[in-house]
Amino acid sequence: MSDDIEKVALVFGGSRGIGAAIVERLAREGYAVAFTYVSSESAAYEIEEQVIARGGRAKAIRADSGKADDIRAAVSTAVESFGKLDAVVVNAGIFRTATIDAVTEADLDEMLRINVRGVYLSIQVAAGQMNDGGRIVTIGSNVAIRTGFPGASVYQMTKAAVAAMVKGVALDLAPRGITVNNVQPGPTDTDINAGGIDTLSSMSPLKRVARPAEIAGIVAYVVNDEAGYMTGASLTIDGGFTL
Numbered sequence: 001m002s003d004d005i006e007k008v009a010l011v012f013g014g015s016r017g018i019g020a021a022i023v024e025r026l027a028r029e030g031y032a033v034a035f036t037y038v039s040s041e042s043a044a045y046e047i048e049e050q051v052i053a054r055g056g057r058a059k060a061i062r063a064d065s066g067k068a069d070d071i072r073a074a075v076s077t078a079v080e081s082f083g084k085l086d087a088v089v090v091n092a093g094i095f096r097t098a099t100i101d102a103v104t105e106a107d108l109d110e111m112l113r114i115n116v117r118g119v120y121l122s123i124q125v126a127a128g129q130m131n132d133g134g135r136i137v138t139i140g141s142n143v144a145i146r147t148g149f150p151g152a153s154v155y156q157m158t159k160a161a162v163a164a165m166v167k168g169v170a171l172d173l174a175p176r177g178i179t180v181n182n183v184q185p186g187p188t189d190t191d192i193n194a195g196g197i198d199t200l201s202s203m204s205p206l207k208r209v210a211r212p213a214e215i216a217g218i219v220a221y222v223v224n225d226e227a228g229y230m231t232g233a234s235l236t237i238d239g240g241f242t243l
Helices: 017-028 041-053 068-082 105-129 153-176 197-203 212-222
Strands: 008-012 032-037 058-062 087-090 135-139 179-185 234-237
Touching: 008 017, 008 068, 008 105, 017 032, 017 041, 017 087, 017 212, 032 041, 032 068, 041 058, 058 068, 068 105, 087 105, 105 135, 105 153, 135 153, 135 212, 153 179, 179 212, 212 234
Parallel strands: 008 032, 008 087, 032 058, 087 135, 135 179, 179 234
Antiparallel strands: none
């Protein structure tokens, strides 16, 4: 793909699990992909090298999505590296469980700071640098609809906030032709679920969890031109967990 038609994506939280699958899928779709990481430096640079080895363009950027300055720097670096910004995927987030009697103020504040404030700021900053007609995708969770187990109240609150957030932001950005949508995965085969895959699979109507590549496939569709009439939507991909 020549540079004059190449599109550029920025993935917040792209070094592991679903985020890494999204980076790899968008690179295969012909995007130059910048992506952020916090602690998984070796994994991030391995992904960058793999994309480049296949003839693509990628840029790993260290950024903490809980820090506004890091978010602004990541967007600036992506634009400086690839010249523009056509799509943004906000995948960065944290998952901690505790029943309400055990949730600490520190954990509450951190989950709100990264999972809600960080998502909002990522969209706000990126939209200011994005081309008209661009695509913004948040990675939420099916727990915004239903948890089914104790200890997830804070996480559920943050993901429900994201699902609501995209509706208002979609209206704000509609005059520029920028769509804003939310993908809500269910249990997925990532390190966050390590040790619980068999249990989660037994709970699923399809008797398995998602593969990261399946979530990445939905994201690839949402950023595609064919999805240009969809905005403010939450798309749940959870194997029937919330039916």
